[in-house]
Amino acid sequence: MDWYRLEDVAKEGDLVELYALKHTRFIFNLRKGEVFQSHRGMFRHDDLIGKPWGSQVKSHLGKPFLLLQPSLSDVLLEIPRVTQVIYPKEVGFILINMGIGPGKQVLEAGTGSGGLTAALAYSVGAEGHVTSYDARADIQKVAYENLKRLGLDVRVTLKLRDIREGFDEKNQDAVFLDVQNPHDYIYQVRGSLRAGGFFGCILPTANQVIRLLPVLREAHFGFIEICEILLRYYKAEAERFRPVDRMVAHTGFLVFSRLVNLPYDDEKASENPREIGDESVDQVLE
Amino acid sequence: MDWYRLEDVAKEGDLVELYALKHTRFIFNLRKGEVFQSHRGMFRHDDLIGKPWGSQVKSHLGKPFLLLQPSLSDVLLEIPRVTQVIYPKEVGFILINMGIGPGKQVLEAGTGSGGLTAALAYSVGAEGHVTSYDARADIQKVAYENLKRLGLDVRVTLKLRDIREGFDEKNQDAVFLDVQNPHDYIYQVRGSLRAGGFFGCILPTANQVIRLLPVLREAHFGFIEICEILLRYYKAEAERFRPVDRMVAHTGFLVFSRLVNLPYDDEKASENPREIGDESVDQVLE
Amino acid sequence: MDWYRLEDVAKEGDLVELYALKHTRFIFNLRKGEVFQSHRGMFRHDDLIGKPWGSQVKSHLGKPFLLLQPSLSDVLLEIPRVTQVIYPKEVGFILINMGIGPGKQVLEAGTGSGGLTAALAYSVGAEGHVTSYDARADIQKVAYENLKRLGLDVRVTLKLRDIREGFDEKNQDAVFLDVQNPHDYIYQVRGSLRAGGFFGCILPTANQVIRLLPVLREAHFGFIEICEILLRYYKAEAERFRPVDRMVAHTGFLVFSRLVNLPYDDEKASENPREIGDESVDQVLE
Amino acid sequence: MDWYRLEDVAKEGDLVELYALKHTRFIFNLRKGEVFQSHRGMFRHDDLIGKPWGSQVKSHLGKPFLLLQPSLSDVLLEIPRVTQVIYPKEVGFILINMGIGPGKQVLEAGTGSGGLTAALAYSVGAEGHVTSYDARADIQKVAYENLKRLGLDVRVTLKLRDIREGFDEKNQDAVFLDVQNPHDYIYQVRGSLRAGGFFGCILPTANQVIRLLPVLREAHFGFIEICEILLRYYKAEAERFRPVDRMVAHTGFLVFSRLVNLPYDDEKASENPREIGDESVDQVLE
DSSP, X not given: OOSSOOOSBOOTTOEEEEEOSTTOEEEEEOOTTOEEEETTEEEEHHHHTTOBTTOEEEOTXXXXXXXXXXXXXXXXXXXXXXXXXXOHHHHHHHHHHTTOOTTOEEEEEXXXXXXXXXXXXXXXXXXXXXXXXXXXXXXXXXXXXXXXXXXXXXXXXXXXXXXXXXXXXXXXXXXXXXXXXXXXXXXXXXXXXXXXXXXXEEESSHHHHHHHHHHHHHTTEEEEEEEEEEEEEEOOOSSSOOBOSEEEOOSOEEEEEEEOOOOOOHHHHTSSOOSTTTHXXXXXXX | OOSXXXXXXXXXXXXEEEEOSTTXXXXXXXXXXXXXXXXXXXXXXXXXXXXXXTOEEEOTTSOXXXXXXXXXXXXXXXXXXXXXXXXXXXXXXXXXXXXXXXTOEEEEEOOTTSXXXXXXXXXXXXXXXXXXXESOHHHHHHHHHHHHHXXXXXXXXXXXXXXXXXXXXXXXXXXXXXXXXXXXXXXXXXXHEEEEEEEEEEESSHHHHHHHHHHHHHTTEEEEEEEEEEEEEEOOOSSSOOBOSEEEOOSOEEEEEEEOOOOOOHHHHTSSOOSTXXXXXXXHHO | OOSSOOOSBOOTTOEEEEEOSTTOEEEEEOOTTOEEEETTEEEEHHHHTTOBTTOEEEOTTSOEEEEEOXXXXXXXXXXXXXXXXXXXXXXXXXXXXXXXXXXXXXXEEOOTTSHHHHHHHHHHTTTOEEEEEESOHHHHHHHHHHHHHTTOGGGEEEEXXXXXXOOSOOSEEEEEEOSSOGGGSHHHHHHHEEEEEEEEXXXXXXXXXXXXXXXXXXXXXXXXXXXXXXXXXXXXXXXSOOBOSEEEOOSOEEEEEEEOOOOOOHHHHTSSOXXXXXXXXXXXXX | OOSSOOOSBOOTXXXXXXXXXXXXXXXXXXXXXXXXXXTTEEEEHXXXXXXXXXXXXXXXXXXXXXXXXXXXXXXXHHSOOSSOXXXXXXXXXXXXXXXXXXXXXXXXXXXXXXXXHHHHHHHHTTTOEEEEEESOHHXXXXXXXXXXXXXXXXXXXXXESOGGGOOSOOSEEEEEEOSSOGGGSHHHHHHHEEEEEEEEEEESSHHHHHHHHHHHHHTTEEEEEEEEEEEEEEOOOTTSOOBOSEEEOOSOEEEEEEEOOOOOOHHHHTSSOOSTTTHHHHHHHO
């Protein structure tokens, strides 16, 4: 079940976004009898139910808001969080680069605030499934609340466990790690991926990438790609078109790889620079 | 029906990727009795059917290849093309920023080689639908072949028409234009979007963005965001970790907006610089 | 005369930088009998005179500071300003790209706060000269004070005039415009440059560049180059090496060109895309 | 003596740039009786002597060229090279950030092809001096020829020595290392810099920066800054203004620091994250 329904008007249970001034957004579920409060006034949910999407609504103080359905991007940016969340620019690229879409079986660790979990669950659709591991009960509780609010909890199995002990799942289409030390879990990942399956992780520092690479090669992963995504906004001014003054300079290095089970030629593998990362595969195919 | 199936072995009809050296990939459908040819030798499809995904296979010349299922990103990069295609980095962000996922109704023009069409169709799943317009019959034919090969043609309606005449569809969740002059079609887009729906386009030049902006404001679109995405790859070298030497510097400016139907205060709207683009909305809500 | 002297100790008249915590810098001239005040305490200049460069000094409150000689970069970042100043990353590239160094004759407009003027004067040395025009007396006064403080006023002639009336100087090695509408002054620039001389300007918006280009071509300038410089800082953390979180996303487009006096073939010149800008020159040489 | 003279016409001994099509440049000295050869025809130097700068000249095959004086940037890009050279975008920032200008004493290692050596010598003017070390005689010979051709050899002392043995010079204003392992020479650098002097280096990989940082801190350097400079060119097309398609993605990480001789509090110094690098200085000043 999807939060983003195809009705013309807001209904009980729908996820709504009330947009106020200056990028202020409030995202919540409509529940009969409940009240939404903000510094710009309050709304009774009952007054919002039945209102057309895209219309302007006023708080009891007469302050106007816009009633919208949030995009996945809005949801990710506004999700209640207890950990660092992954930005939409990275999420979109992760989904498309790791072949994640309707029907896929995906494994994730750690769950964190559940932002990426929600994006994965949204993307795999009703026929797919997401399993997400975290060792911290309090944090996973936040993720659960976030998923439930989005109606995505039914597509997700949350497991409370230190992944050092390994994953229960086998033959997963994709495994994503958002943990500090992915190099410690590569053999666990390997045991859960099907042949040709996708591995991905996001790492803030160069040191973490440097530590991860030899373990990936040792565990016979191939097609290693490392990249970073920079997103630059422009002022929406026809007469003065130019980039905005400041931007986010870094969110993390993305590392992608696929499980390929080839007999490596170690002598060749010790050779010099490879462009973009799949030359280790080339060395075997040559 | 999805090209990316959950079986362990390749079957008749499956979309396969044969990976050779140096980033060379061949993507095609397995058909009994057919033959695949390359400069590194040929394969009989019958010999590939039944082989496990992720395994190494050899051509009649003894040259090795890897047998893989392609990711959406691979498909987009390798799609037979007669027009410029949109890069995966942009496609991922477009999907997530425009709320495109399982169950959505999406409109697109022009179809071009069908790369974005395929990504949209993949993402909306079996319950969603994509309609795509193009005025050039020969080009749309290429797109149709591409979609058919991916098994995504059943989710797409292709229409051969100059969109100046408008779209047949109403209440679409999202409309994406990949045309040279989107400023000429904004009122047509408006007629097809549901309230709060998402508009997006990609434009190579600053001049096109400059021409588009006043039309969007005039047509009461809000939440205008303009951005560009830069993707930088790193060498997968643990001992010499650094960015690769060269990168793609520009693919296009992405423009996003939502249809909000508010009475604008023109005097306010003529005022000065707005950050990131939704201040025109702010001016009405204030 | 240079502010940056080769003595081991600070002397009367020297430009000093007192560095306090958190990137706080104070740059001023040492004058017998004067007092420097800050929220971390005061210093009598007499107590600083004779102190070794690089040493730690304490205010009357016992707060420590470092006594340094400022680099040109420090000076540019800390210069008292009444207008937007040009960043060191652009200044360095402007100097090197426009052939500005010891002995050159350089023209500038507008003077603004005198930051670039100071950099130009520093760079041309005692044998070179800089002439700088501005139409606003109050602003040029600030620039004069800044140059005097740096001991660079003797290398600069400031002229108070609207440059629409043209420049007095001929045969300049380089002319730099930091004004809103450089397209209005290209023929004035042309009259002041020697053959082969360098023109440069910095422009915040794409619209200004778009307006400038046809005028440059019409006035027979060649070797047009347009670029932007992005500077990304990293955390100086050996164990957690990564870019800092945020960065300046835009300061301006730099436009460079050289005065070449060739008979243009207009038919050729109307042809399509030129890479990086000197293909208009190519069209004549072909 | 400077290559870039203020005469209107080319004279014997002058450094000239002959610009042909497609960014092809030839830079050489005019010598009576000599001949310049290219695939587009030849010139007798005697025919170029006396020609006005900026004029069009034709080879014996009737092919046109432009006669120009090269900028420092042109010289750096075209210098005959036997090693990787530093790009103008980095050179400009190095000069301005390390306080290098007329009158300075600067130390460099290794000399390499002499590109940066030439820029330093150009910038310090007739009153300054550059000393440059390299351990490879054949390479330093190339650098010498390059400097001589530019008339800059008189401002440079080349020393053939492994810098592990240290530098002869003391009290230098700035020291720049362009070597693979700067972390091995930090104490040698320290012995040659005056208090408050500037240290800089350029390093292609993250690993090298990671190795350098603790040594700099241990040797009581402060104000550590690490950055990279990205230069993006735009098409000089008024009707189709946009970035060019591809760009250089990486040349190197620049590391800057200053020698400050403070008694460090080691306990404080072991503490956590510092922004941009001078917080180690802050820890002492606090």
